[in-house]
Amino acid sequence: MKITEKDVEQLATVSRLELTAEDVSAYTKYLNTALDYMDKLKKLDTSKVEPAQQVLPVKNVFREDTVEASLEKELALANAPEVEEGSFKVPRIVL
Amino acid sequence: MELTSLPIHQLHDLMVKKEISCLELTRAYLDRISQIEERIKAFLTVTAEEALEQARKIDEQRARGEKLSPLAGIPVAVKDDICTAGIKTTCASKILYNYIPPVDATVVKKLKEAGSIIVGKSNMDEFSMGSSTENSAFYPTRNPFDYDRAPGGSSGGSAAAVAAGEAAFALGSDTGGGIRQPAAFCGVIGLKPTYGRVSRSGLISHASSLDQIGPFTSDVRDLAQILNVICGPDSQDSISAQVDVPDFTQSLTVDIKGLRIGLPREYFGVGLDSRIRAQIQEAAYKLEELGAICEEVSLPHTEYAVTAHYIISCAEASSNLARYDGVRYGLRVDTEDVLSMFKKTRAQGFGSEVKRRIMLGTLNLSAFYYDTYYSEALKVRTLNRHDFARAFEKYDCLLTPASLTTAFKLGEKAEDPLAMYQSNVCTLPANLAGLPAMSLPFGTIEGMPVGLQLIARHFDEETLLKVGYALEQINFS
Incomplete structure (x- = not known):
């Protein structure tokens, strides 16, 4: 079966790619x-x-559920394009 | 003799004997980089200041009389898909053009603990998708043996850096040959360890069931020293295997008497440069002279393994690369609504090969095509594994070409993505089966290096080192 241009547009949408x-x-x-x-x-x-x-032959690798140090919030946010009040900021989702 | 052309163990000896300082050594490499990098373009980032600072620390340790570990003070290039804390890590993609990792990859942590000096981040095909380093979003790398030729890929920058004396060793990653094919093209040694042998925590994911980090070196002894440092389980990577790490330097012996080596006939078929075939046969004769037994063997599903690898790697990549959305890191194209932000960011951030593979991977995972292609590919994966298992009932290791040709010209395959993929036919099956495999230079054709490949059983890197060491002695004699 041949892929059509319409299929490609649909694929691009689910792949989140804008195509010319x-x-x-x-x-x-x-x-x-x-x-x-x-x-x-x-x-x-x-x-x-x-x-x-x-x-x-690895299956279900478990570990003890212990609290350990994790990445500092500032570091986790340091690469974000936009940050507000300690959170990642994105354009409005619900229009 | 130039410092930058010596193997690691000799540099180590010079530092221990106080004939050179680590600062002198690091400067020698940085000088070499300033001298030749304009022509090679092996690096995306050169970390001269950090390197000199680290070198001073090693010299202080040495002055205090502390013992230097085998990799202490040794300059290394790290592929740009391996995270380095505070040092830009782009995966050669515009979508990560400004990404500065908050933490080191486990392998980087281990190298730093061993005292290695990171001199820079090496160029690659964007997200390791390619076999020539021409898919870097920034610039291609050139082959140090001939600037008009490709260094191979995806870890072309790492291979070229070692070949050109810009680093004493390098780390790369190998999803379908990303270490072994460039090693062959650039005349250096490259090893893809067993899947799970080296932690991948901090390696930017491409295809998770195939990806593996490994080293580039100029000799086999160096390879053993590096494996001693980077192998082993890691709680940060749940598939890293709970398998004991031997002292790999114990494998450096030419005693290969009685070792059984299979030459899979499917690797010597259509497309192989007949001069490379002759070189591999020559290697086999020499190994027989040392007492090994070389015989032809068949891996009947090899051709299908290549196709299956393409299906599986694209499917996994399409899933892994969903994380690049302009929210947490990297490029963002600002728009009014979030969906068009995703689409525009990804459209501008990814290069054409990456987009092609995301599209194909998404197609293969879609409900309509899943059974036809993806499920079939997983079954071929089983057949491929059985092929190898049968061969390893009789043979201790397999000897093949690492590439069907020597380095091709830049631009030669750039317009044909499937032809580019096919250039890795010799290396893809080992990834699909998770086997350790190494590429080793063995002679030249018209001035370009020839690489042969050795493949061994899971977690048997020791046999690779042993046979590699024997071949190296033959090379030198």
Whole structure:
């Protein structure tokens, strides 16, 4: 199935990327090339294969729930583009 | 002999014997940087003042008669995706152009405790997405062997810095070959440790099930010394493995008699420069002369592993990079409402390769495509692991080319993202399986270095060092 420009616009919205008309056409082309490439996997019979999410036999790493020093608030806010009263500030959300 | 062309252990000896001070050594590296950096562009930030200050401290310790640890006073370049407290860390992206981490990555903390001197933050492909360092949002790095050629990537700055004598060693990160391919292109040693061997706390995430930090050095002994410092579990990284760290310098022996080495035929197929094939065969003959047994082996799903890696890494990246939204750090494009702030910030902050991968990753994780591609890729991951497991029943390590070609020209693959990805076919499968793998220079073709790759079982970096050390002795003889 081919990816359309409309699909790309939808993807851009969920990826939170603003695209120009030029971008839309370029990404449509690229994604279709990538899908053709990825279709290679269809040649394999994987019906009896379990998926591997990761490579180590690590599961649920627990630790004691103890209080430890954490990052100072000033440091945590130091890189923020806009700060007010000890909080990150963003444009109005509810219009 | 120039100080900046000596391996770490010799620099250490010179400092211990008081033939040079740490300040002299640091100045020698900073001078080398001012002399050549304009042509190489290995660094995004050079931390000259901090380096000199640290060097003075090491000299004071030495004057007090304190014992110098093997990495004390040794200048290091740190890839710009590894956080350094108080030093700008951009991931070579406009979206983090002004980011100053509040804390050090665990590996940086460990290097500082060992007394290493950070001379700068090295250039890379933006968010490690690329194989040539041309995707840096700031400028490309050039290959020290030929300025018209790429240093490889994504950790191209780290590889070039070591090759050009701008740092005695470097740290990089490897998601699909980001350490090994540039090491091969620049004629230095690069090692991707086992997944979980080195803490990734403070490494800016790209693809979390694949990413691993590792070192670049000019010889195998240096590699062992660095592994001794950076490996080990860390409470800040829950996947860092609870596995004992040996003294890696114990592996520096040419005794490889009886060691079984497999040459996977899938790595010697279409696209491989026949002269590289000849070099690897030469390496195999030499290893046999030392008593190793070299045989052909098959990893039948290699071709699929490359495709699966692309699907998985893009999917994980699209999720990891959701955090760049202009709220807590980095670039913000101001607008009236929050949604358009996100979209404009990300549109302006990310480069084209990053956006491509976010889009593809989002597509692969969408309900409609998830089963067709992402789930299939995870199954291929199992097949890839089984391929390696079968090979390691019979062989102690695998010998392959680190790259199908020597360093390509800048711009040669820049217009074709899939061709760029394919240039890492030799290195991607080890990430997918979490195996330790190293790239080691072995000869040159028309003046450009050839890299061979060794892959070993999980947590068996020692075999890599052993075979690497043997090959190094062959190289020198």
